[in-house]
Amino acid sequence: MSGSDMPLEELLRHLDRLAQQSLSLWDVPDGAKARLINVSENATYLVEAPDGYRSVLRIHRENYHSHRAIECELAWLEALDRDGVVTTPGYYTGRNGDPIQRGKVDGLPDARYMVLFHFVEGSEPDESGDMTEGFEELGTIAARCHDHVLGWDKPKDFERLTWDADAMFGPEATWGDWRDAPEVTPEVAQVLEKVEQTIRDRLDAFGKAPDRFNLIHADMRLANLLVDANGTRLIDFDDCGWGWFLYDFAAAISFIEDDPRIPAMREAWVRGYRSVREMSDEEEAEIDTFVMLRRMALLAWIGSHIEAPEPQELAPGFAAVTARLGQAFMDRIGA
Incomplete structure (x- = not known):
């Protein structure tokens, strides 16, 4: 065992x-x-x-x-x-x-x-109220990190996980198959099958040019920022790997994709990002694809980690909300 x-x-x-x-x-x-x-x-x-x-x-x-x-x-x-x-x-x-x-x-x-x-001193930013200021800082930090990797001479034989469609949806998916997660009913699965194919098609069209797909933190949430009088520190790089730069926003709203504050948080993140690094209108328009990619991955993660307290707490209703978000995503893009 x-x-x-x-x-x-x-x-x-x-x-x-x-x-x-x-x-x-x-x-x-x-x-x-x-x-x-x-x-x-x-x-x-x-x-x-x-x-x-x-x-x-x-x-x-x-x-x-x-x-x-x-x-x-x-x-x-x-x-x-x-x-x-x-x-x-x-x-x-x-x-x-x-x-x-x-x-x-x-x-x-x-x-x-x-x-x-x-040991790193500091506390996590408050996530109970208006989080736009924190998300603007997250966007700024993400853009700095992305700029850095484009110019960084990486060590030879650099090895990290890859967070692409195959890693999320393939037969050897890193976090397992979303279909095995709790409460994935036939009705939920029917919607999510279409969502998965839509995501795959859009990611294929978006491509993996190095200025879009490179080394990312992959878990850059407010919970992984520690702030004190000396400034802000970024922690927990355990999931860092090869992925789309825009995935770092999707990771930032992990588990709260249906929160009514998301549009304001997204706007703040993009504003912070553009204060450092260019983001085209085409790229901004694709953010929802990465949000759904991450949400589907989290559904699989819950299923493959269900022994742990956090997945057990998150599991009730998560699949149904994922399907609702997925249908809304397809409706917005006319899929």
């Missing part, structure tokens, strides 16, 4: 043992302990010691990223920070000289990669 097939409570017990015993792989203070703060693709722990030391341990999902892929993520983090594009979290090098450690405990069928990040 793989870790992803294991009941969550059992998996977390094993991961907790792995977290505690793995701290010795880095030069952390005596008495340091790890405490789970988030579980999704990865398990994330806050590491604290009596002397006030804090860091963040990420234990990767098994068989999701290779050692080389994680190296490439860290290389981009470093480059963005070094080149003054956006402040990103640093990381600690292990006692063996490698920032990426590997560990295993009895009960886990596969070893896990781990990275220990610097």
Whole structure:
């Protein structure tokens, strides 16, 4: 049984043992302990010691990223920070000289990669009210990152996930098949089959020119911004990979695509983006395609991660709302 097939409570017990015993792989203070703060693709722990030391341990999902892929993520983090594009979290090098450690405990069928990040001060922007200011900043940061990758001399053998139509809808889809998600009734499936084909056709026409399709963060939500008196930091690059630049807006509204504030948030994001980088009217008009691409991917993600608390909470009604959004999308474009 793989870790992803294991009941969550059992998996977390094993991961907790792995977290505690793995701290010795880095030069952390005596008495340091790890405490789970988030579980999704990865398990994330806050590491604290009596002397006030804090860091963040990420234990990767098994068989999701290779050692080389994680190296490439860290290389981009470093480059963005070094080149003054956006402040990103640093990381600690292990006692063996490698920032990426590997560990295993009895009960886990596969070893896990781990990275220990610097603790980042700050709080997430408030998402309860008017979010236009935050989304304008998100658009500005996205454009800076996109400009950066176009001029960045990437390391040789650069390896990251690809977020294209095949990765979302193909037989080996990264997050699984949306058809297997909870509450995908025959009526819902009938609509979403048409939505998928419409998305595929429009993405084929839009193309993958390097100034449209390149290295992206792929999860640039307000929840991944930390703000304090020293400025804004962008965190959680675990999903960064090859994708369309406009997908970064779609990711920014993950799970709230039906929120009535979306038009204002989209306008603010585009305004922020255009303050840094050109976006044609044709590209702006295609944003809805990427929103539906992301929404369909999230439906699949819920189905393939249903053991975790967040997907369980999101699942009720998610498929039906996705179908409603998809039908509205097709109606708008005359599909």
